[in-house]
Amino acid sequence: MYHDVIMAGFGGQGILLIGDMLAQAGMIMGLNVTWMPSYGVEMRGGTANTTVVVSDKRIGSPITGRPFSVIAMNGPSLEKFNTWVRPEGLIIANTSMADKSIVKRDDVDAVFMPCLELAVEVGADRAASMTALGAYVEKTGVVTIDALGKALESYLTGKKAKFIPMNKAAIERGALFAREGK
Amino acid sequence: MYHDVIMAGFGGQGILLIGDMLAQAGMIMGLNVTWMPSYGVEMRGGTANTTVVVSDKRIGSPITGRPFSVIAMNGPSLEKFNTWVRPEGLIIANTSMADKSIVKRDDVDAVFMPCLELAVEVGADRAASMTALGAYVEKTGVVTIDALGKALESYLTGKKAKFIPMNKAAIERGALFAREGK
Amino acid sequence: MTTEAKDKPKKVYGRPESLKDVGFHFCPGCNHGNVHKMVAEAIDEFGVREKTIGVAGVGCGVFLYNYIDIDVLEAPHGRACAEATGVSRVHPDHVVFTYQGDGDLAAIGIAETIHAANRGEHITVLFVNNTVYGMTGGQMAPTTLLGQKTTTSPYGREFMGEGYPIKMAEMLATLEGTAFVARVACNTPKNIMAAKRAIKKAFKMQIDKMGFTFVEILSACPTNWGMDAVTANKRVEEEMIPYFPLGILKERTTADYL
Amino acid sequence: MTTEAKDKPKKVYGRPESLKDVGFHFCPGCNHGNVHKMVAEAIDEFGVREKTIGVAGVGCGVFLYNYIDIDVLEAPHGRACAEATGVSRVHPDHVVFTYQGDGDLAAIGIAETIHAANRGEHITVLFVNNTVYGMTGGQMAPTTLLGQKTTTSPYGREFMGEGYPIKMAEMLATLEGTAFVARVACNTPKNIMAAKRAIKKAFKMQIDKMGFTFVEILSACPTNWGMDAVTANKRVEEEMIPYFPLGILKERTTADYL
Amino acid sequence: MAYVKINKDRCKGCGLCIQNCKLALLVIVEDELNVLGYHPVGFVDGEGECKGCKFCAETCPDCAIEVYK
Amino acid sequence: MAYVKINKDRCKGCGLCIQNCKLALLVIVEDELNVLGYHPVGFVDGEGECKGCKFCAETCPDCAIEVYK
Amino acid sequence: MMKGAEAIAEGAIHAGCRFYFGYPITPQNDIPEYLSRELPKVGGTFLQAESEVASINMLLGASAAGARVMTSSSGPGISLKQEGISYLAGSELPGVIAYVSRIGPGLGGIAATQGDYKQVTAGGGHGDYYTIALAPSSVQEMFSLTKLAFDLSDKYRNPAIVLADAILGQMKEPVEIGERPALEDIEMPEKPWALTGAEGRDAQLVKSLFLGDGEMEVQNWKLYDKYEKLKKEDTYYEELQLEDARLMIVSFGSCSRMVLSGIEMARAEGLKVGLLRPISIYPFPEEAVRKASEAINKVLVIEMNTGQMVKDVKVSVDRAADVHFYGRPGGGLPTPDDILAEIKKVY
Amino acid sequence: MMKGAEAIAEGAIHAGCRFYFGYPITPQNDIPEYLSRELPKVGGTFLQAESEVASINMLLGASAAGARVMTSSSGPGISLKQEGISYLAGSELPGVIAYVSRIGPGLGGIAATQGDYKQVTAGGGHGDYYTIALAPSSVQEMFSLTKLAFDLSDKYRNPAIVLADAILGQMKEPVEIGERPALEDIEMPEKPWALTGAEGRDAQLVKSLFLGDGEMEVQNWKLYDKYEKLKKEDTYYEELQLEDARLMIVSFGSCSRMVLSGIEMARAEGLKVGLLRPISIYPFPEEAVRKASEAINKVLVIEMNTGQMVKDVKVSVDRAADVHFYGRPGGGLPTPDDILAEIKKVY
């Protein structure tokens, strides 16, 4: 198995974090993983993206110009990356911040989900990107929701442990959306 | 024709100068010349030596480990360089500051001359090395005494011009010594 | 005054002419923006836009050329004063200034700064002191205050081992080559007015060939201080100014060559 | 006292123990020799020969290791204070000093010197100021006096363009990291005695962990000044000391860490 | 008669102008997002109080305020 | 009873000791050349004037003088 | 899972490095930032110097004093360190330099590149010397090659560089590093030459100035012999799928990762392509390349630059072998697709 | 008759160079000393900087301002200038650097050596760039190649090095230089890109930072193309007695002078030996070496180092040619006798 995904959005949306979580989960499952952030100028601000590869074989390139999946958390990201996705690939787009009309192709599987609303719905206002991650995992089965939960736990320790349930709820809400389209 | 000579002595003895004069004279005669000083540490003092090559062809190496001639103005220089001279070569040694017994070989032409005394004799107390140069030119005929005189004139200009006769006298005294052995 | 002037309000404050009409890339509340404005205002005031050459140090101010409508040279990190020396020697009748951060000027570039000052080069040095390496992500600078946490002084700067926040203006004022040395801030309208005056004075003295002129501008870096702009401005007032006192430290009245 | 002492005169002055019994390569009348003696005397006085590490700058003093019987590191030109920082951080209980000329310390090495001083490194810096680059043949140094002719200021140093002779001791004294800053000379027995005291004081304060200690020693370079040693000594008195005043500029009485 | 004009797309919502308007004539417009993604400042001077003192404009690092008088 | 010993082969004839002996007990020995090629200094104290003040030794850059007292 | 840059930092701690001197520069700031937090915890010293010049010289001082010590930087900073690196080699001092490249020349940019291969392997500083240079291609190797760099640097008393780029510095991968060993449990060679004060022994000297007649020639040949020994005993490389290959790709560092993917694609299409990956780029695995190229005489060098390693490959290959080059400089990344296309071109 | 170092200085004056920034270091002090006397006489500026780092940056400033400008140094100082040299290349600025080598690594020594060939030709600074490098072998060439260096540097907007050593710097030979031309009579290209103040034109910018997507790759390929053009149009070398040769010696700089004498001796004994002398060492005369080595497939490289040019020769020669090496590093001089012996060994 081999999966690569580019996740992209605004700096504050927790893009690097969800990438990291996915990689961590893969690792917990004994798979090879790489996590590669993008980096801007020597300077603050702007957009962020990260490429995660999960595979049961030695991983070559940690970057790709032709990923199987893209998670786009805002308009500019969807604009930039939707065309990169391989035919038959997967696009997860956050319609709370991106217009679905941006995607002009029909050779891919696309999940248009209002991440912010979904997160708010489960009381996880700041975890919109977790819903996207949940949807992604649901669609691809790259890692189990369970491994993702463990990754979350290894991340949010001490004082932050209290945020675990909220994030798990967001992940599950996202997965549900992916399954049921709502 | 090709002539190479190493001239060596204490720092203050005018070694670089007589080398320069020889090269200049060669140049005046339309020959190819090189003049190469030795240099010590990044610092004052010590001994000095210079290698001069005069040739009617393009000159290769401006340095040599096996010169045709050596002019040694003091003991250490004679010690170091007398063995470098090629068989059939020429050694000019200043016996005012070097013991002739240093030279242990008989396959070379050697002129042992008390340069200081000779210079004093013609009233050129500070021009001992000029006498050695005179002897060298006399012996080898590399350049003419006339060209040497011109070189001297191009060197000592303005206020220093008054030293020309004295130096010329020293050169001639050296040449005389080389011719007549006294 | 015409009546028209009364009727229709006139623009009394706006974008200086030499400041290109583009937005800054700086973070919200970053004082680099204020300093850029002041430089443009000074250039406009003396009408020297066409004979001014700026030298940008490497730091958040490196994009000077995107904003100020003059010829600009980008210097290696810390060397702006050496570059400015070269430029000024070739064009002695031009106005030459450097724009440098505290990492740039007080750490890696301290030698070039001191020696340019000591030689009395006819340049103006604008020194944006924000107690941190802004561009590279908030590392400790020579001007970082004692106890201040940065990404490379995670336990707070300690004088034992890491040294004291260095006072560049004071140090440079001791050199005979400097004609004008001042320290200003951007945290209040009053301080901004004083800062403007100092920058203009520095340009003026350069134009009058008085020698090396230096203005240190205390600035906020909200991003790397981990504060919002308003709090950052308060920090300038409460922590920086007490350690780095404002004022004109030196002002020569006769030119060096007189 | 025994009668023997009366009968047979005792040696009251001789070669310090830490000074190897070899001749210096210095030119006649070069004050580098005096400074070497004083350093050896200070080392002997405190009995720290076996825990002293010297760092030699590049200049006529580079052969420190041939003369003083201690561990020595040869630093790249100008960087001795950085090397000494490294050494001292690894061996905080050793005595670490640098030996540097004015080209080495005040020109190429000024940044490393100022920052080591500012950090209050526990090292002693001996700064041999002879207003010239001795080892390389007499070029202009940052300390060259105005009007002084050197091989690279053939028309005499001019402040316009070449700057002012830099006063390192004064500049370093302004830094909070320095514990002791003095300027001394070697031109008279009296000045030599004061110089010795200053060097010993500097070592003592380092041993007591008081901070960065610095002694500037005005020295003659007869060779590159084109004078005999006696005249050179006079020049120190008549030209150098008036510009570079002697004395202790700073002396901390409590250690930095207290 | 004085007033200020805010170039909303240059404003980064840093709040420095607000801090320095002694008459509190400037506010962050929470429900507006500009091209840069910031909530820009708005000029609220119902009673024509603005003195044209320029404090707001002088302190604006992004040169987003013009003052008319 | 004081006197000085000069290590002649270390002396470079710089004359600093001479300059600093207030009693003029040191002189360059013009007709001597040491291994370094310098005319070294000699101690000339016929009348036992030397005070052992060490001035000569202190000023000697080449550490060529020992003082006994 | 950890960032490559942090793996370097942690590798240093595991190797017994307790002194770090550096200066900020993107994209290697994770190294000093990590060490500023971690070194104090193990009783070490983290010091941010006033410049790269100062930091390499502090390293030199600490190394001469007997410590294992590291600095790190990128392009412009490494250029500034060249004098110091040359002095380390000349003084025969160890010292590890972590180099996370940015694009040059000049201020350039901070994207991933291999544009510093020449500088690292063919000098940089003045004089007849070389720097040991290791080029990791994974986060695990960022860790392990840093440790190896310390060992080789001590073994040969010569500076050693770990050359990475922004990809390797920023990416995270799982790493196996084990517990941090206590300092006393780390195997490190004795350093009888170190400057520790002349207690109970003769005074010692660390220098690079040799003025005696002929001394410097002796010294230069001594260094030369050292590099010859290094070539024999400590050349590292990896060979992959070369057994049946018709085309050998030579590629190092992060670029070799992209190549791996490219080869996988090629193999999937039945093209017999293998990889020779120099791990030590100085010494370059000349012998291995030569041997491999006897059987496979089509060679494709792929680098993220305009062709800096090609010369080393050309000098190494068998006379009959053809050497091709494909490169992307300035932050351009050769994607697996690009590589496949190139493979097809020269296959 | 003049000293080699002075010929460089005078060459600069003849080339219209009116700005010099430098820092003392043996064995090149004759250059700044000469210029400190002479530049003021022609209205020029001589400035001794506080360091080599400062001087290369002053040069950069003056160059950006449109002037012809030179600096000079030796080993340690050149290492310190590497960042600046890389910035010159990155900013596409001309500038001439006279390099009189001393022995390295480290402080080394000041005798003649060619131990800096690698540093000069294969980088030194960071990034994908090269420095134009000319290697004179006579005092006349010290003069003329310095002039050429200014022309090439301006033509390609790239730094240029004149690489010499203590022999060439110190030796005197007759030179033909003619009268010093007046500045206005010297042919120099226009520099519309120079920073002169934005009077009557748009504001201009000299920089080396390229952050736009893909910008830096474009910039790197642009530089690459420049170096390719340089190779085609401005590669210089001398061939001597190769017509009937059985053995070709490749040697540059002062070493080639010793080789000349060795060849003369060999010819006297009937050995057919010729010389190919690279005058531009970057670009290396690859094509010429290859062509010559087709007919003469025994090649002997002679250098005053441990073998730095050998790689360039090996990459250049015809596949069938055998390459041998003889070298003396660290101030050791290959005498004509040594060379003759070596010729006999490989003949």
Ligand SMILES: Cc1ncc(C[n+]2csc(CCOP(=O)(O)OP(=O)(O)O)c2C)c(N)n1
């Ligand atoms: C030789 C070199 N070292 C380091 C850097 C990396 N660098 C870029 S900007 C900078 C510091 C910026 O800090 P400062 O000068 O204070 O400017 P600010 O961004 O805070 O305004 C550094 C270290 C570099 N570009 N070149």
Ligand SMILES: Cc1ncc(C[n+]2csc(CCOP(=O)(O)OP(=O)(O)O)c2C)c(N)n1
């Ligand atoms: C990087 C570098 N630049 C230049 C030199 C050449 N150099 C050797 S010593 C010296 C200056 C010596 O002058 P100073 O420090 O005043 O010592 P002095 O000899 O006068 O005691 C210089 C420039 C060098 N060795 N390294």
Ligand code: SF4
């Ligand atoms: S990082 Fe700091 S200095 Fe840089 S733009 Fe942001 S606030 Fe300004």
Ligand code: SF4
């Ligand atoms: S050159 Fe000057 S400093 Fe150097 S040893 Fe001679 S007198 Fe002393």
Ligand code: SF4
């Ligand atoms: S001009 Fe003065 S009164 Fe008017 S809005 Fe601005 S700060 Fe307030």
Ligand code: SF4
């Ligand atoms: S100061 Fe400027 S940028 Fe900041 S909130 Fe006010 S208008 Fe906006």
Ligand code: SF4
């Ligand atoms: S000890 Fe004093 S009195 Fe005696 S010789 Fe020396 S200086 Fe003169």
Ligand code: SF4
């Ligand atoms: S001071 Fe010393 S070296 Fe000088 S003359 Fe006297 S004894 Fe000789």
Ligand SMILES: [Mg+2]
């Ligand atoms: Mg800053």
Ligand SMILES: [Mg+2]
């Ligand atoms: Mg000096």
